[in-house]
Amino acid sequence: MIEQARIAFAEFGVDASLDEIARRAGVASGTLYRHFPTRLDLIEAVLSEQMAQLVGLGHRLLTAEDELDALSTWLRAVLRHGLTYRGLSAAVMDSALNHEDGPVSTWHAQLFEAGAALLARARQAGVIVSDANDADVMKMIGAIAWAAQDAPDSSAQADRLFALLMNGLRHGGVHR
Incomplete structure (x- = not known):
């Protein structure tokens, strides 16, 4: 998920869709949110x-x-x-x-x-x-x-x- 977030942030900035990041990582949005409850948590990772x-x-x-x-x-x-x-x-x-x-x-x-x-x-x-x-x-x-x-x-x-x-x-x- 972190690598997909890195790629999406590079493409779209830190406001990239979290749902799109989850999709790219091959996980459900809920899984992403369980690991990273906020956008800031994902940015930090x-x-x-x-x-x-x-x-x-x-x-x-x-x-x-x-x-x-x-x-x-x-x-x-x-x-x-x-x-x-x-x-x-x-x-x-x-x-x-x-x-x-x-x-x-x-x-x-x-x-x-x-x-x-x-x-x-x-x-x-x-x-x-x-x-x-x-x-x-x-x-x-x-x-x-x-x-x-x-x-x-x-x-x-x-x-x-x-x-x-x-x-x-x-x-x-x-x-x-």
């Missing part, structure tokens, strides 16, 4: 492995030599993840705000921790502006994913917006 990978990447990049490249690599990975399923950014933000004890809130906190550590490291190295606020940067990544999700070429749109963000973060102004 689909995302669990990907979120663990993003958090792990953030921790590994804390030892990378180039602080700016480490930060950029991680932020880009978070952005790409946000673009995986249309509507994901909004669903994750809604869940993080309204379900404080759920997996999405835990992942949100873990992602924020990894991002904050990478941003602090880049600030300390002097490669990004000193007043780059952790929460603002993470919100901008989510906003870029949200803004680009319906663009005809969402990847190119996200890349352009991401470049603007990184140029704004770099100490000394625009580079590259």
